[in-house]
Amino acid sequence: MRIPIYQVDAFTNRACGGNPAAVCPLEGWIPDATMQAIAAENNLSETAFFVPDGDGYLLRWFTPTTEVEICGHATLASAYVVFRFLSRERERVDFRTLKVGTLIVRRMGEELAMDFPARPLRPAGPYPALAEALGKAPIEVYDGWARLALYEHASEVEALAPDFGAVARLDRINVIATARGGSGIDFVSRFFAPAKGIPEDPVTGGAHCALAPFWAERLGKSRLRARQVSKRLGDLYCEHRGERVTIAGKAAFYMQGAIEI
Amino acid sequence: MRIPIYQVDAFTDRVFGGNPAAICPLEDWIPDATMQAIAAENNLSETAFFVRDGGDYFIRWFTPVHEMDLAGHPTLATAYTIFRFMEPGRDRISFRTVKAGTLVVAREGDLLSMDFPARPPSACATPPTMAAALGKAPVEVRAARDYLAVFERASDVAALAPDFGALAKLDRVLTIATAPGEHGIDFVSRCFAPAGGIDEDPVTGSAHCTLVPYWAGRLGKTTLRARQISKRVGDLYCEHRGERVSIAGKAAFYMQGTIEV
Numbered sequence: 349m350r351i352p353i354y355q356v357d358a359f360t361n362r363a364c365g366g367n368p369a370a371v372c373p374l375e376g377w378i379p380d381a382t383m384q385a386i387a388a389e390n391n392l393s394e395t396a397f398f399v400p401d402g403d404g405y406l407l408r409w410f411t412p413t414t415e416v417e418i419c420g421h422a423t424l425a426s427a428y429v430v431f432r433f434l435s436r437e438r439e440r441v442d443f444r445t446l447k448v449g450t451l452i453v454r455r456m457g458e459e460l461a462m463d464f465p466a467r468p469l470r471p472a473g474p475y476p477a478l479a480e481a482l483g484k485a486p487i488e489v490y491d492g493w494a495r496l497a498l499y500e501h502a503s504e505v506e507a508l509a510p511d512f513g514a515v516a517r518l519d520r521i522n523v524i525a526t527a528r529g530g531s532g533i534d535f536v537s538r539f540f541a542p543a544k545g546i547p548e549d550p551v552t553g554g555a556h557c558a559l560a561p562f563w564a565e566r567l568g569k570s571r572l573r574a575r576q577v578s579k580r581l582g583d584l585y586c587e588h589r590g591e592r593v594t595i596a597g598k599a600a601f602y603m604q605g606a607i608e609i
Numbered sequence: 610m611r612i613p614i615y616q617v618d619a620f621t622d623r624v625f626g627g628n629p630a631a632i633c634p635l636e637d638w639i640p641d642a643t644m645q646a647i648a649a650e651n652n653l654s655e656t657a658f659f660v661r662d663g664g665d666y667f668i669r670w671f672t673p674v675h676e677m678d679l680a681g682h683p684t685l686a687t688a689y690t691i692f693r694f695m696e697p698g699r700d701r702i703s704f705r706t707v708k709a710g711t712l713v714v715a716r717e718g719d720l721l722s723m724d725f726p727a728r729p730p731s732a733c734a735t736p737p738t739m740a741a742a743l744g745k746a747p748v749e750v751r752a753a754r755d756y757l758a759v760f761e762r763a764s765d766v767a768a769l770a771p772d773f774g775a776l777a778k779l780d781r782v783l784t785i786a787t788a789p790g791e792h793g794i795d796f797v798s799r800c801f802a803p804a805g806g807i808d809e810d811p812v813t814g815s816a817h818c819t820l821v822p823y824w825a826g827r828l829g830k831t832t833l834r835a836r837q838i839s840k841r842v843g844d845l846y847c848e849h850r851g852e853r854v855s856i857a858g859k860a861a862f863y864m865q866g867t868i869e870v
Binding site: 603 | 614624625629646649650653772773862863864865867869870
């Protein structure tokens with residue numbers, strides 16, 4: 349069986365920056381175990397698979413070890429593949445998903461804007477295991493689908509050198525570190541998920557479902573410029589719209605090919 | 610710039626097993642920083658680059674974070690790519706390298722046999738943190754380029770759950786754990802290189818430059834059947850020939866494409 353594959357860097361305008369995702373358009377579903385094996389073989393933070401579904405597509409995402417219920421950067425990369433290679437006349441693509449409803453991506457010049465659900469976190473008490481795993485105590489901690497550690501300065505987030513074994517043992521799989529940005533950037537962040545095979549994710553669209561509402565409230569503005577300060581760097585433009593958030597960014601093409609299994 | 614890319618699983622006869630390597634045939638050398646960025650983007654344990662050199666080839670290998678002086682599985686995968694796609698009439702290739710002399714790969718049926726330098730391990734002091742980092746104390750430790758941690762039973766090696774942060778602090782990049790095999794396998798191994806960006810390498814040809822002389826001496830035989838018991842599993846057919854070792858295995862094709870950087 350031959351399956352087309354693309355590799356696209358999301359949230360950047362240059363190849364080898366942002367977050368690479370593999371994208372496999374399918375004509376029909378293949379066994380889950382095969383999709384999981386392909387994602388492990390690709391060894392990128394996520395591989396997206398989609399099949400035509402009505403006017404849009406049904407989209408699923410796999411890390412090297414497990415299926416995930418939502419993934420921003422691989423959705424952005426999938427939309428890039430649809431707009432550039434599969435359906436050039438489109439300005440909008442609707443991705444149906446198993447667990448998070450329909451995700452709409454619109455093309456706005458070079459930027460692709462995703463409409464995602466807001467997933468705000470709630471304030472939580474101090475969590476010593478989190479401070480210890482990250483190597484520095486945050487000034488505040490928030491909790492929900494992820495643990496969020498708030499720091500005072502962007503430089504503290506940039507300097508974190510987490511103990512990934514200890515992060516993997518925390519009570520949440522997803523860990524976000526964030527702080528206010530400087531020079532035109534509203535906030536910076538990093539994202540760690542060693543328990544699902546990703547010690548540090550280069551750029552994480554889904555984390556901004558929590559970060560956009562969080563910073564919108566703290567800074568008193570709904571439009572936010574964000575930078576994920578991993579080694580590869582990612583730039584995101586967010587808008588908080590109540591129950592929804594817009595997460596936008598550019599994408600850069602890296603590779604096109606065919607796999608044979 | 611467009612560059613062809615292949616992904617091949619080495620030391621296995623089935624796709625998704627063995628160790629995946631990316632292979633980029635080049636018409637001429639490109640900047641080191643570009644090769645390093647491509648290897649980081651691919652995020653496989655190694656990406657091999659090679660150019661024509663007389664009637665043969667010159668090869669270099671990059672992990673996601675640095676250039677390697679010697680690497681087995683991407684050499685096997687490169688030979689597979691040349692034999693299958695570029696020069697189907699050939700059955701022997703010499704690869705010139707920067708630091709490891711000339712490596713010859715010969716095809717015998719579906720087995721590809723590599724001629725590598727022997728790197729026999731010498732007795733050494735056991736690093737005080739090694740037992741804690743591996744989670745179990747080895748019965749013997751030796752060293753060459755890599756540490757060789759010898760255990761009593763294959764099940765001891767299979768059960769290791771190392772603390773990768775602690776292993777990364779040892780003074781050698783690669784730590785090999787090994788033990789006698791069973792059911793026709795002479796020895797088993799696992800290879801950890803967290804400081805090189807790879808917590809566990811699925812199958813490691815170059816580790817057998819050290820494993821083969823050690824087990825040949827200990828078992829009193831020169832032809833050895835080896836299995837690397839990572840999750841993906843690799844099978845290696847080895848021969849100790851004094852200053853050199855022959856390391857052979859099969860390979861499985863996964864993907865072919867073009868990158869644009």
